[in-house]
Amino acid sequence: MTGVLEFLAQIVEILGGLFHETNALALAYMFIPFVVFLELPLNLMIWLGVLRYYTRRIYAVPTRYPYTPRVTCIITCYSEGGGVRGTVRSMLEQVYPGQIEIIAVVDGADQNPATLSALRAMEPEVERYASRKLVVVPKTPRGGRVSSLNAGLQMARGEILLAVDADTSFDNTMVTEAAGHFRDPNVIAVAGSLRVRNWHDNLLTRFQALEYMITIHLAKVGLGEFHGINNISGAFGVFRTEMVRKIGGWTTGSAEDLDLTLRLKQYFGRYPGFRIAFEPRAMGHTDCPATWKGFLLQRLRWDGDLFYMYMRKHRAAFSVRQMGFWNVLLGLWYGMLFQMIMPVLIVLYTLWLVVMVAPVVVVATFIIIMGLYAVLTALMYITALVFISERRGRDLRLAWLIPLFPFFAMLMRVWSLVAIINEWWRHSSQESSMAPWWVLRKSKR
C-alpha cells in the first residue's frame, strides 16, 4: 500500500517539476518530435481546410441549380433481414427532386430468405413515392460484396452511382448534397460522411462515435479541401457511373472500396483536374461493432487491408506519373507514414521506454503524452462541433470521453501494428468474411 502511494507521489513530483530539467521531460521531448513533425502538420492542414470550407460555405450565395441527374443506388444486402427496410426507406425519403433507382442486390438469396422477403414486402410502399423505383435482385449463388456491386453496376441506369451497405441509412438531403458536386465534370466521386447509428449502445460504440466525428467527419472535410481524400468508404460512396464502368467496376478481393479509390486515383496523373470531393452534409448512419471482439476483428481487417493495398496490390501506383505529385505525397504521408510507420515507431518507443527507464518515469511520461493528445483531441472536437456538426446536441453528449480518447487511440495504434504483422506474415486479407473463399483465392496477392 505504502509502495503504491510512494509511486504516485514520485509521479506527482516529476509532473510538478515539469518545467525544470528532469529526466522525464527529456524523454517526453524525445517523443514530441513525432507529434510535431507527423501529427501537428496534419492537424494544422485539417484546421486550415476546415476554415477554408467554412468561409467558403458562409459566403456562398445559396443557389439551386437545375441539375438533377438520375441516381442509381446499389444496396448490397446479405443477412440483414428486416434491417434493410430502414435503408430502403431512407432512400425513398430523399427530398431529391430527380429520379432515384434503388437496386437491392441480395447475395446468397437462398441462405437469406428473410432479407429477400423484407425487400419484396416493400414494393407496395415504393409505389407511393413518385420518381422512386426499387429493383430487387436475388443473386442465388453467394459471390461476395464485389459481385453484388458489379451485378448492380450492370443494371444501373443512373448517371450517378451510390454504393451503400444494407446496414446504413441516410439523411433525406444526402442525395441532393452529394449529386450537386457532379455538376463539376472533374468530380469523379464524392465521399460522404458517416455517423455511428448505435452510439447509444455502450462505451465502445460511444468511443467509435467520437472517433468517426474526428477522423471522418472533421478530418475529411479538411483533407477534402486539399484534394486529399484517401478512401471512399464502402458503406457509403458516390461515383460517376461512367467512370466506374470505365475502370471496370470493382475487383475481387478484400477492401474493394480502398482498391476502387486507388484505381480512380491512378487517373489523376493523366487528368490533373480530376478530384474526389467530400461532402459533410451528405450524412449516412451506420452500425458499428458493439462488442470488443467484433471491433478488434473489424480493425484487424481494415488496417491489414490498408497494408495489403499500399504495400502489395497497388505498390506501383504510388508514382508521380500515375497519381500526380500531390496525391503521392499525401498517400505517403497520411497513408503510409501516419497509418503504418507511426504505429511501429510508437510501439517500439514505448517498449524501449519500459525497458530502459524506471517505471515511475514511464508513467509520468505517459501522462504527459496522453495529456498532450487530449488537448489536441479537444481542439479537434471543438472545431468539429463549431464548424461542421449538424447535430450539435447529440455531439455534445460525447464530450466527457475526450480525456479518455487518447488511451483508446493508443490502443488502436498498437492494434494496427498487430494487423500489419498479421497481414505481412499471414496474408490475412485472404481470410476476409466479405466474400467466400472460392472467390478470394482468385484475387491478386
Place this chain on the structure above:
Amino acid sequence: MAEQPEQQTREPLRIVVFSRRAGFADGLGTNLPSQQHAAYEELASTPESGARTGFVVDLESLPEPLELIRALRQHPEWRMQLIWTRGDAGPESRALTDGAFETVDNPGERIETCSGRLLTANGGQPARSQDDVLLTLLWSHPHMSLQPVRDWSAPELYRYPLLDVLLEEDTPEFWLRGLKQRRLVEGQELVDRVRLCPGCRHGHLSFVDVCPECDSLDIRTEPGLHCFSCGHVAPQRLFQDNGMLSCPNCHATLRHIGEDYDRPLENHVCGGCQHMFMEGRVLARCMACGQAHDPDALEALGVYRYRLSEAGRLVARTGDIGDLYGVFDEINYVSPEHFEFFFDWTLKLRERHEEIRFGLILLHLNGLARVIDTLGHGRGAALVDSFAERVKALVRTTDLVTRTADDRIWLLLPQTSADGVDVLAGRLSRLMEDSVEGTALDRLGRVYHESSIGMSEAEDAAAVMARLVSRSQ
C-alpha cells in the same frame, strides 16, 4: 296413350343434318335415315312434320350456326325436338342445344324417349303458354337446363338464351322471376353473383372513391408528416423548405425518417371542400340510369343454372290445371272481394248480437295435380267433377263460396253452431278421401275450419283467412 303405337308406325325416326360439307350426314355413323340441308330455308320449304326428328348442326361449316339453332328453337313445329351439335360449341349454342352429337350413344333411342314424353306432356294437351312450352321442353330434354350466358350488353350481365328464344310476352327477367316465385324451377348451380342498381336493376356499375363530406370526385392522396420534436402533423408540402424538410410549427430540421419524423398514415384531401380524411366513401354509380348508391344498398343477384323442380316436373306432365277448379265456381259463388266483405259484415254483426254463430271452412285441393298425373287428364277431370257435385249437395243455399289462388276454396257458413261446422268439415274431409278411393292416392286435399267462437273480436276477415292459409302451408 293409346294413340302412341299408331303414331310410331305412321312416322319413322329420322335425323336432319345441317351442314355445307358434302357427305357429312353419312359420316355421322348412324343407321337412322338422314337428310342433309345446307341452310334453314331448305327445311322450312319442306312440308313434312317433325315430331320424331332429331337435328344435328355442323357448327364448323355453316356461316351462322347460332342463328339456325335459334330459328329451330323458335319454330312451333321443331322447337321441342332434340338438337345436337358437331364441332366447337360456344356457351350460347350449348345453352340452346342438347350437347355434342359425339357424346350420344344411341340417338334413335333418345329421339324416341323425347317424343314419347312430348306426347304425354301437358296432360296430352297442346301447349298454350310460354310457361307450358318451356316446362315441356325442359322435361322432355333431360340434358337441358336454363343455362345463363355472360353477356356484357345484358342489363343483368347474364342472360338465358333459352328464355330469349321462347319468350312470347313480358321480359325474360320477369318471366324467370315468375317461374322462381311459383317454384317451377330451382337453382342447380350458382354461376355468379352480380350486384344490380336498385333503381333500374342494371349491373353496369362504376365504383368511385369520393369525399365523405361533399361527395366530390376530386380527391387526391396527400402524404402527411409527423414531427417528433413538437408532435405537429401536417401535409408534407407544408414541411418543404428549400430542398429540406423542416417543421412549420417548431422549425426543427427533419433529417432522417424514424429519427426526426415519420409518416403517420396516408390521408386524402378533397379538391372541392379541402376536407382531410383517412378513408374515402365508395359510391356505386349506375352507368344506365346515372344514380349513385351506397355499395351496401345494391341488390345482390345470384345467377344460377336452373333445372325443373319437383313442382315444375308435375306441371310439365299435367299441364295447367287451373281451369279444372272452375267447377267449384258454380256453387253459390261470390267474388273473393264480396266474400271478404260479407265475412267482415258477419263479424261486425256478431259484435252487436252475440248469439250469432257462423263458421269458415277452407278446402285446400293440393292433391289435384298428383291425381291428374296418376289418372290422366280425362279421368282426373271426371273425378274432380264428381267431387264438386258432392260438395254441392252438402252446401246449403245460404252458404257462400269463393275461390282464391286456384286450389283454395272457401265456404262461409252463416247461422251454424260450432258443432255444425265440425260436422260439415268432417264430412268434407271424408269426401276428400272417398273420392280418390281405388287409386294409389290417399286424399284429394285437406280441410281446415274455424267457427265463430274461435275468432276474436279484434280480428277482421282478412286476418282469419290468413290464419287458415298459414295452417294449410
